[in-house]
Amino acid sequence: MGRGLLAHGGCLIKLEKGLYGQQANDVMFAPFTLISKEDIAEGVVAFEFEPADDTPLTRSIPGQYVTIQVKVKDGIRQPRQFTLVPSQEGHRRVVIRKDPQGEVTPILHEDINVGDVLEISNPYGDVVLDEGHGALVLGSAGIGTTPIVAFLDRLAKEGSQRKVTVLHADHSKDRWPGRQIMERLVDSLPNGRMITWMETPGDGDYEGFMNISEVDLDFDQDTTAFMCGPLPS
Numbered sequence: 001m002g003r004g005l006l007a008h009g010g011c012l013i014k015l016e017k018g019l020y021g022q023q024a025n026d027v028m029f030a031p032f033t034l035i036s037k038e039d040i041a042e043g044v045v046a047f048e049f050e051p052a053d054d055t056p057l058t059r060s061i062p063g064q065y066v067t068i069q070v071k072v073k074d075g076i077r078q079p080r081q082f083t084l085v086p087s088q089e090g091h092r093r094v095v096i097r098k099d100p101q102g103e104v105t106p107i108l109h110e111d112i113n114v115g116d117v118l119e120i121s122n123p124y125g126d127v128v129l130d131e132g133h134g135a136l137v138l139g140s141a142g143i144g145t146t147p148i149v150a151f152l153d154r155l156a157k158e159g160s161q162r163k164v165t166v167l168h169a170d171h172s173k174d175r176w177p178g179r180q181i182m183e184r185l186v187d188s189l190p191n192g193r194m195i196t197w198m199e200t201p202g203d204g205d206y207e208g209f210m211n212i213s214e215v216d217l218d219f220d221q222d223t224t225a226f227m228c229g230p231l232p233s
């Protein structure tokens with residue numbers, strides 16, 4: 001192994017130690033009990049968990065995700081990442097779209113029930129809001145709403161005066177995960193507005209896939225933009 005690679009490996013180990021050091025515990029996964037399971041849009045379920053033991057809970061930063069492990073049919077534990085959305089203090093809440101061809105999400109939707117215990121990691125991820133005052137453009141499509149909901153909740157709780165433009169694209173209003181909460185949070189922001197693109201005619205401000213050239217985003221050099229979601233297939 002070359003010296004450069006060794007030095008690089010050392011940096012990564014240090015970085016990893018730093019990430020673990022920010023946690024309130026030293027476990028990779030802790031047990032959590034599912035306490036509610038709620039349909040929130042077509043094919044989308046919100047799962048809320050509470051700790052099943054006394055492992056200290058790391059506070060999450062809005063935008064971070066957890067890894068949930070699920071035992072699949074061949075007995076192997078499969079991990080998948082899910083963004084944390086606002087929940088009661090001390091709980092973990094995630095919103096999950098079922099991929100009918102997927103390995104883990106059909107199990108979560110169909111076989112995991114209230115009272116079941118799953119292994120959930122500490123929160124990780126650095127796609128989080130900055131502390132600045134600049135304008136924000138928060139774009140999402142489909143299940144990409146989960147970090148946007150977490151950001152909007154934080155901005156609303158802080159009473160933020162930032163100019164916030166939310167852009168969302170979806171198949172229809174019924175398939176839009178977290179529509180009501182997003183509408184409520186944007187309404188509560190004094191400088192918030194939302195623009196939507198829906199494939200179903202009449203459901204959004206614009207029809208079809210998101211096309212930002214259709215709107216005046218009024219960007220300036222202090223604007224930060226986040227885009228979360230799939231590209232049209």
Ligand SMILES: Cc1cc2nc3c(=O)[nH]c(=O)nc-3n(C[C@H](O)[C@H](O)[C@H](O)COP(=O)(O)OP(=O)(O)OC[C@H]3O[C@@H](n4cnc5c(N)ncnc54)[C@H](O)[C@@H]3O)c2cc1C
Nearest residue numbers: 065080081082083095096097099101102103104105143146
């Ligand atoms: C940071 C992060 C945050 C996320 N947050 C969320 C969230 O909040 N909510 C949410 O619902 N999801 C979220 N996801 C996505 C989530 O982690 C899963 O990837 C997703 O739910 C699919 O999981 P699955 O096990 O059901 O599907 P998988 O088994 O992973 O399969 C996904 C798709 O790939 C296809 N596929 C699998 N293997 C092959 C192959 N060999 N060749 C071709 N195609 C193949 C499958 O048919 C399926 O359609 C997030 C992902 C990341 C990385």
